[in-house]
Amino acid sequence: MANVHVTIDDRALEVPEGSTILEAARQNDIHIPTLCYLKELDPRASFRMCIVEVEGARTFMPSCATKVREGMVVHTNTDAVRAKRKLTLELIMAHHPVDCHHCLRIGNTKEQDLDLWFCEMCFFCDCVRDGICELQALNREYHVDQLPFTIEGDRYEEDCSLGSVTRNPDKCIKCRRCVDVCNDIQTVHNLAYIGRGRQARVASALDKPMAESPCVRCGRCVDVCPTGAVYMQEHIDDMLDDAHAYGTHTVGMVSSSILPDLEKLCHLESGSLDIHRVIAGLVKEGVDCVVSEEQVIGENQALAEDLIEQADGVAIISNSFAVKNFVHEYFADIEDKVSFYPSVQQTFTDLAKRKLAAEFGWDADSVKTVVFTAGNENGAEAHELGSADFSMNAREVYRTFKRTGVDLGRIKPTDALKQTRDVARTFGAATAPVAFNFEKAPETMRIAGKKVAIAHNLGQCRALLEGVKEGTNEFDVIRLCA
Ligand code: SF4
Ligand code: SF4
Ligand code: SF4
Ligand code: FES
Incomplete structure (x- = not known):
């Protein structure tokens, strides 16, 4: 693709023709705030947080939806642009609950009195997104510390x-x-x-x-x-009650998927948090032993491989709770063609209550399992199928740590390795899980002479299942993930 020449914030740049101003800026580490934009979805351009000044244009332009042109001169952060963005935020906040803005703890009970944005002392902020909310972050960036408008x-x-x-x-x-x-x-x-x-x-x-x-x-x-x-x-209190209950043995599994959110919440540099620090923190928290998801995946993958070997014709396999619901809702007529095997979470709970309990001499009924993951599907599965006693996300882990003073920035990862040494012997080898993506087409590959398709979202699952239904499927193995 040809390049065009543009100037953004006085920097002369050469960027691919057809890119938006936002893409061109991001490729060159120039910050433009966004709110409705998500790079994988078509731009909606509803809020215009991403507006910029383009020389020669009569109005501010939404950078997420405006393509670069040869010779274009763009200013991303002028006083006028910043003032307009701040006004946009104030208007959004005019009808928004201000749970994260005021705090009973410091006696600041008036909603209009928003001096304290983020209290490091507090772990009871009302909003589940406090600390990882894009709107809150923008309000801080633009100093929206008063509410000039109220919309009933x-x-x-x-x-x-x-x-x-x-x-x-x-x-x-x-x-x-x-x-x-x-x-x-x-x-x-x-x-x-x-x-x-x-x-x-x-x-x-x-x-x-x-x-x-x-x-x-x-x-x-x-x-x-x-x-x-x-x-x-969230189930933070119930989990802590169980972790500290007499006679209960709490076993946790941590997925590395929670690390990015935990880093954000703990103000740590991206990529700096080691999973073993989190494991050490959870052990301090009263969880009796903790393993990483990677230690369980091998065991889980063996179940999948058995299904592939046993398949007569195309092997359609899935261990996803949401896929199971999806197939039941939309493909009930070919539901029996899909072989469901336990999720990693179910495999973990099974291993913990059976193998691990036996190894440590615990009564299986005394074992409570808790999965720490960013996978929301896990929470729903735990709630509906009981595949784990609890499933907690990064924010719940963060709040748990705050209550008892665990500092992830300082905890020694070696503590965790010592604590989990016995567990590591019980669980299988590591294999990376499939990540969700926004693509329309499934991933395809060839393994041991077989044509394999992996769906990374439900739209891809739909396309593959329609192929099976209509007799146009060309794959030997289909793995469905949500
Ligand atoms: S629920 Fe969340 S994602 Fe959906 S429209 Fe509202 S703010 Fe946006
Ligand atoms: S954290 Fe975000 S969603 Fe929650 S109250 Fe604050 S601004 Fe609103
Ligand atoms: S995207 Fe949300 S509403 Fe839609 S199926 Fe998934 S959980 Fe349900
Ligand atoms: S990010 Fe919302 S209009 Fe561009």
Whole structure:
């Protein structure tokens, strides 16, 4: 592709033709804030947080939706641009609950009195996204510390009906990311944008509670939501009660998927947190022994390989809770062609309650399992199938550590290796799990002469299953992930 010449913030740059101003800036480490934009989804350009000044243009341009042109001169951070972005945030906050802005602990109970943004002392902030919220981060960046506007409007009940994926419409800023991911990528079509003007909001199918909707509990809407409007229900107190209960043996499994969020929450440099520090922290927290997910995956993969070997014809395999729900909802007629094997979480719980309990001489009923992962699907599976006693995300781990003063920046990783030495003997070899992506086409490869397709999202699962249904499938092995 040809390049074009542009100037961004006085830097002469050569960038690929067809890129947006935002892409060109990011490729060159120039910061432009965004709110509705997600690089994998089509730009909605709803909030215009990403506006820039383009010389010769009569208005500010949304950088996420404006393509570069030869000779274009762009200013990303002028006073006028910053003032407009701040106004945008103030207008968003005019009808937004301010749970993370005021704090009873310091006697600051007036919603208009927003001097304290982020209290390092506190672990009881009301909002589940406190510390990892994109809106909160932008408010800090733009010093939105007063609320000049207030917009009265309807308030809605939280929808906790699933016990896992939970929606809080009052914290929704209507960026539509969840709608796009649920419809365009996952093809579940559960979420929709309904109503007009101030009444506009995101609702689940037929505006029914989530538990009565076709939601398959993949949790991808939680992943993309920039605020606390969709989240996984937390179980921090119950987990701690069990971890400290007399006669209970709590066994944890940590996935490295929680590390990026934990680093953000703990203000650590990206890539600096070692999983063994987290393991050490959890052991200090009262979890009797902790393993990493990598120690269990080998055992789990063996189950998958057995299924492939035993398959008569195409082997369609999955260990995903959300895929199981998806197949049941949309492909009930070929449900029996899909071989489901236990998730890594189920395998871990089985190993912990059976092998590990026997090894340590514990009664299997006294063993409680807790999985620490960013995978939201795990939380839903634990809640509905009991495949683990608890599944906790990075924020829950962070808040647990804050309560008891575990400092991940200082804890010695070697402590953890010593603590888990016995466990490492019991569990299998490490194999990386499949990561979700936003692509339309599945990943394909050839292994031992077999044509293999791996779906990294439910849209890809749909395409592969339709091929099976219509008789056009060309693969010997299909692995379905959500
Ligand atoms: S969603 Fe974000 S900005 Fe809103 S209360 Fe929660 S942390 Fe604060
Ligand atoms: S959990 Fe998945 S299926 Fe359910 S609403 Fe969110 S994206 Fe859609
Ligand atoms: S629920 Fe979250 S992702 Fe969905 S529109 Fe609202 S803010 Fe955006
Ligand atoms: S990020 Fe560009 S308009 Fe929202």
